[in-house]
Amino acid sequence: MGVLLLLRRRMPLIICSDACEDMNVTLRALLDTIHLARAEKLCSFFDVRDPRRDVQLSMAEVRHSRCPYLHLGIRYEPTEAGGEAMEGELLYIRMRLAPDDAAPERGLLEKAELMGKPIPPHGSTFDSNGNGGARRHDASDASDAMPPRREMNGLWCSGPCARRCPGRRFPDFGTGNQFLQPRHFANLCALGAEMTLPAVKYIAQKICPNGTPPEPPAKVSESVYQRLLESLRDWAEVLDEPRHLRLLRSKATTEPMTSILRRSMLAVSMLVPAEGGKGALETCRLLRSSDQLSALERVTQAQFEAAEQCLGLCASLDPDDAPGAAAAPGAAALLRLAQLMLQLLAARFRPQQVQTARASGRAPSRPATGAEGPRLPPAPPPSRAPMSPMSPEAVEMPLPETVRKQMVQGHLRRAMLPHAQLDLVNLEGHDLQEAFLEGASLRKALLRRARLDLASLREANLTSANLTEARFCRAMMDGAQLGQIQGASCDFSEASMNGVLMRTSQLANAKFRQAVMQRANLGGCKFSDASLEDVDLCHGILNQAVLENTNLRNAQLRYAEVRNTTFKGCNLEAVDFAAADLQQVTMINCQAVRLQLCKTQLIQAVIKNSNLRGSSGAEADFSSSQMDDVVLSGSDFKRSIWKGSKLTKVHLDNCALISADFATLRAERCLLDDADLRSSNFQAAQLSVCSFSRCQLGAAQLQRSELNSCDLQEGHAPGVRLQGAKMKKSSLKNLVAEGAILDDASFVGCDFDGAQLTKCSAKNANFHNAKMMRAQMPNLLAPASRWDGADLTSAQLSRAELNDANMAEAILRSAQLSSCALRNAQLPGASFAQAKAECADLSGADLRNATLDFADFSQANLTGAMLQNSSGDHAILTGCILDSAQLGGAKMPSAQLSGARAAQLVLRRAKMAGADLSKACFRALEAEALELQGGCLAGAMLPAARLVAANLHEVDLREAQLPDAKLVRADVSRAKLDSANLMGVDLRQSICNGASFQGAQMRSAKLDAAKLAEASLENSILSGSTLTHTDLQGVQARDARLLEADLSFSTGRKAVFSGADLRKTKVIGCQLEEANFDDTNLVEASLRTSKICWSSMLRARMGRADLSQAQLQRVNMTGADLFSATLDEADLQDACLRDVSLDDARLRCCRLKRCDLRGTQLPEQHGILQKDLDGVVHDLPLPKGRVDGLKSPGRAR
Structure with a gap:
């Protein structure tokens, strides 16, 4: 609505019409304006009818009010401390209908x-x-x-x-x-x-409280007032025409009419000042209505005289015939307006002069003397400083005739000296204010302490002039020549010096505030303690100049040439060097905050101990520059160039450096925290002890760069390119660098704690001794990279490709390596404690001396992997592929290898106590001296496995497949081999005490010299097996099948073979006292020379068995079948042979003393000696033959 802008101008009366969409009459637009005004502390609103009432309650009544507008009071806050508050009014009209409106729809407008x-x-x-x-x-x-x-x-x-x-x-x-x-x-x-x-x-x-129009100002004729109104209307027409206004603005700085326009604008702004510190042209643009003429009533005599003096000679010019009036239509209107304002005020302040002028028909003349304008400082005293006798100024030179003619009461104010020849003239201390000296020659002139304020010196020649303490405030000096001048303490404030030539001048303590010096040449000048604040030096030349302790605040040097210039201790705040040429410039101890350096050339610049905070330097060129202890924080250097620069202790934090070029940069101890370096180029840069914390490095290029002890913590660098880069002892904690390219880069000793390197490429990269705890690197592509000594604790490397990587002694504790590719990787001494490497590919990897405690390698591929001497307490290798893997000497107690698969796996001297190898498939396993006590091989497939001297104590081998396995000297004590397949197994000299072989398939097994004490062979199949010299103490072999087995020379008491099948079995020379052969099938078995005393052979079937020379004392053979058995020289003393079948048995020299032969029929030709039948108990007649000496049955009883 524009109300806020009027409130900022502190208008006393505001009327506003609101036609925005607000059908519910909430007055939301006004409410927003009130909130904004309160936030800016401009003013507060109140109800004029009752200031105590809340203004929002009054606003709420508008919807049902019959008053067409809302009347609010305004209280403006004081603008200065201790100032008074101002009051105003707001008439707010909201488009709506009053309640109960019954007006009819009207017709069209006429x-x-x-x-x-x-x-x-x-x-x-x-x-x-x-x-x-x-x-x-x-x-x-x-x-x-x-x-x-x-x-x-x-x-x-x-x-x-x-x-x-x-x-x-x-x-x-x-x-x-x-x-x-x-x-x-x-x-x-x-x-x-x-x-x-x-x-x-x-x-x-x-x-108008009385209802009468405003009267014209007092003491002014009606004709002057009417002409003033007409002139005001003409000026308003100029303002309404944009083309005229643009032409007026351009002509005000380029045409000869400049001085007239400037004087007219200043005069009008003095008489009708605008609030808010508006400029002269802006003040004149506000003059549009006759209401503003009321401001003339408040003009003081001092303001009138200052405006009259400012207008000067222009007060007598005809506006229509003034130079440049035709080219600038607004100039004549503005000049006429200023002249009529002065005539109107002259009647009030100089009524006598006005009356005299009217009587004589002349315009009122200006006073000979008058007060100076309020904007000009007081004139210095006309005293002269002592001069050197040899200086040209020391010669007393008479003033030229042209100058003396212009003198009025001792001064040359408003003198007209165009193109005058005033070389070597002495005008020391003279008053030349508003003088017209265009084209004049003042070479080597003495103008010390002279006053040339508002003077016109266009194209004047002041070469080698002495301008010490001279004043040129608001002077017109366009095109003037000021080379080699002595300008100590001179004042050029607000002067127009476009195109001025001021080479090699000495300008100590000079003032150029708000001077316009476009295209000026100040090459070689020396400024000491000077002030160039707000100066306009656009397109100027400042080459080889020296500026010491100079103030250039808000200066404009766009497109300027400032080559080889030196700034020492200068104030360069908000200086605009846009597109300027500052090659080889030197800045030392300068304050240059908010510097404008867009497209500036700063090649080979030297900047030391300076503050350039908040500067803007998009596309600036700092190539080969040198900066030491410089602050550039918060600056904007997008697309800037820093090639070959050297930066030391430079602060670039919070800077915008998007697409900046830092190629071959050398930086030391620089600060770039929170900087935006996206798409920047650091190729071949050398950075030492620099901080890039929280900076944006997306798509940045750091190829072949060197970063020593740098800090990149919490940076954001997706897609950063670091090919061939070298980083040493740098911190990259929590760095986010998805998709980064790290090929051939080196990160020796760097800290990547918590870094995110998802989908990065690090081919041939070097991470030696790097700290990468909790680093996120899924899908990392880093074949042939180097990670030796790196700390990857809790790192995320899922689906990473690390083939042929060197990770010797790397720490991968709790790392995530799922589906990671580590083919042929070098991992000796690496620590995988609690790591997760499910489905990882470690084929051909070197894991010697690695630590695998609680590591998870489920479904991993370890084909050809070397794990010699590795340790892995509770390691998980479930379902792994271990073809040709080497685990010799590995220490993996309680490891999980269930379901693992391998061909030619080597486990020599491995220590895997308590390991779980259930359902594992290890073909041609080499596991000599393996320690697997307490482990589990249930359901495992170990065909042709070599388990020589293995320790399988209490191992669970149920349903295991061990055909042709070599278990020589193995310890299988208390192991469970129930239903195991042990066909052809070699258990010679093994220890199987307490082992369980129930239902085991042990055909052709070799158990020679094995220890099977207390072992269980129930229902096992040992057909064709050899158990010679075996310890069968307390063995349980019920229902076992030992067909054609060889138990020769085995020993053991209380062995149980009840129900076993020992057909054609060799039990030669065995010592099996107290054995149990009940219901055993010993058909054609050979028990020669065996000692089976005190055994039980009830119902044993021993047809055609060979029991010759066997020791069968006290054997119970009740119901046994000895058909065609050979018992030659067998010792059956005290045996029980009741109901035994001895048909066709051979009993030559068999000893049957005290045998119980009841129900047993001896064969006819038994060949038993009589003495060997002593004490025989029988109930059947004994066959004929050598039977003398036998007792009757009754006697025997």
Whole structure:
């Protein structure tokens, strides 16, 4: 609505019309304005009727009020400390209908109606006086021909159809409807006039309480006042024409009319000053109405005299004939306006001169002397400083005749000396204010302490002049020559010095504040303690200049040449060097905050101990520059160039360095925290002890760069390129670098704790001794990289490719290596404690002396891997592929290898106590001296495995497949081999005490010299096996099948073979006392020379068995079958042979003393000696033969 802008200008009376879309009359636009004004501390609002009341309560009543506008008071806050507050008023008109509005819809607008006085329509309930009274028009007077305007919609249709159509009604049409009909426009205009009229009446009453128009200023003739009004209208027409205004602005700085325009603008701004510190041209642009002429009544005599003096000679010029008036139409109007203002005020302050001028027909003349303008400082005293006798100034030179003619009462103010020849002239201490010296020659002139304020010196020649303490404030010096001048303490403030030539001048303590010096040449000048604040040196030349302790705040040096220039201790705050050439410039101890360096050339610049915070240098070129202890924090250097530069202790934190080029940069102890370095180029750069914390390095290029002890913590660098880079002892903690390219890079000793390197490429990269705890590197592509000594604790390397990588002694504790590719990787001495490497590919990897405690290598591929002497307590190798893997000497207690698969796996001297190898498949396993006590091989497949001297104590081998396995000297004590496949197994000299072979398949097994004490062979199949010299103490072999087995020379007491199948078995020379052969099948078995005393052989089947020379004392063979058995020389003393079948048995020399032969029939030709039948108990007749000496059955009993 524009109200906030008027509040900033502190206007005393504001009228505002609100037509925004607000059909519920919430006054949201006004409420937002109040909030903004309060936030800016501009003012506060109050109800004029009751200031104690909250203004929002008054706003809430507008919807139901009959007053057409809201009247609020404004209290402006003081602008200065201790100042007084100002009050104003706001008349706020909201487009709406009053309650119970019955006005009819009106017709189209007509010219006669517009030219007449507005009349409120019948039926309107708005209060025409604006006081909110209850005045109301009678609705009966309304025309019956037109419908009520409150029913008008925003559509094209009309009549009854329009009333039936949906949509918003008058005046709350939607703002989206931009195609209103003429009748809509007419009714909206009428409603606006109806609501605005009371506000206009209130304003008129406030401005003119008596109802009379303002009188012209006192002591001014009516004709002067009328001409002033006409001139004001002419000026307003100039302002309304944009082309004239643009032409006026351009001519004010380029044409000869410049001095006249400048004087006119300054004079008008002095008489009618604008609030808020507006400039002269802006003040003149505000002059549009006669109401502003009332400001002339407040003009003081000092203001009048200052304006008159400022206008100078222009007061007597004809505006239409003034130079340049035709080229600038606004110039004549502005000059005429200034002249008429002065004439109007002259009647008040110099009535006598006005009357004299009217009587003589001349214009009032200016006073000979007058007070100086308020903007000019007091003139210095005309005292002379002592001079050197040899200096040219020491010669007393008489003033030229042209100069003496211009002197009035001892001064040369407003002197007209164009193109005058004034070389070597002595004008020391003279007053030359507003003098016209264009084209004059003042070479080697003495102008010490001279005053040339507002003078015109265009194209004047002041070469080698002495301008010490001279004043040129607001002077016009365009194109002047000021080379080699002595300008100590001279003042060029607000001077126009475009194109001036000032080479090799000495300008100590000189002042150039707000001077315009475009295209000026100041090459070789020396500025000491000078002030160039707000100076305009665009396109200027400042080559080889020296500026010491100089103030250039807000100076403009766009496109300037500042080569080889030195700035020492200067204030360069907000200086604009955009597109300037600052090659080989030197800045030492300078304050240059908010410097503008866009597209600036700073090649080979030297900047030391300076502050350039908040500067803007997009596309600036700092190539080969040198910076030491420089602050550039918060600056903008997008696309800047720093090639070959050297930076020491430079602060670039929070800088915008997008696409900057730092190739071959050398930086030491620099700070780039929070900088934006996206797409920047650091190729071949050398960075030492630099900080890049939290910086943006996305897509940055650091190829072949060197970063020593740098800090890149919490940086964001997706896609960064570090090919061939070398980083030593740098910190990259929590760095985010997804998709980074690290090929051939070196990160020796770097810290990557918590870094995110997802999908990065690090081919042939070197991470020697790097700290990469908790680093996130899934999908890393780093074949042939080097990680020896790196700390990768809790790192994430899932699906990473690390083939042929060197990770010797790397720490991978709790690392995530799922599906990681580590083919042929070098991992000797690496620590995988608690690591997760499911489905990892470690084929051909070197894991010697590695630590695998609690590591998870489930489903991993370890084909050809070397794990000699590795340790892995509770390591998980479930389902692994271990083809040709080497685990010799490995220490992996309680390891999990269930379901593992391998061919030619080597486990020599491995220590795997308690390991789980259930359902593992190890073909041609080499496991000599393996220690697997307490382990599990249930269901494992170990065909042709070599387990020589292995320790399988208490190992679970149930249903294991060990055909042709070599278990020589193995310890299988208390092992469980139930239902195992041990066909052809070699258990010679093994220890199987307490082992369980129930249901085991042991055909052709070799158990020679094995120890099977207390072993269980129940239901096992040992057909064709050899158990010679075996210890069978307490062995349990019930229902075992030992067909054609060889148990020769085995020993053991209390062995149980009940129900076993020992057909054709060799039990020669065995010592099996107290054995149990009940129901055993010993058909054709050979038990020669065996000692089976005190054994039980009930119902044993020993047909055709060979028991010759066997020791069978006290054997119980009740019901045994010895058909065709050979018992030659067998010792059966005290044996029980009841119901034994001895058909065709051979009993030659068999000893049967005290045998129980009841129910047993000896064969006819038994060949038993009589003495060997002593004490025999029988109930059947003994066969004939050598039977003498036998006792009767009764006697035997």
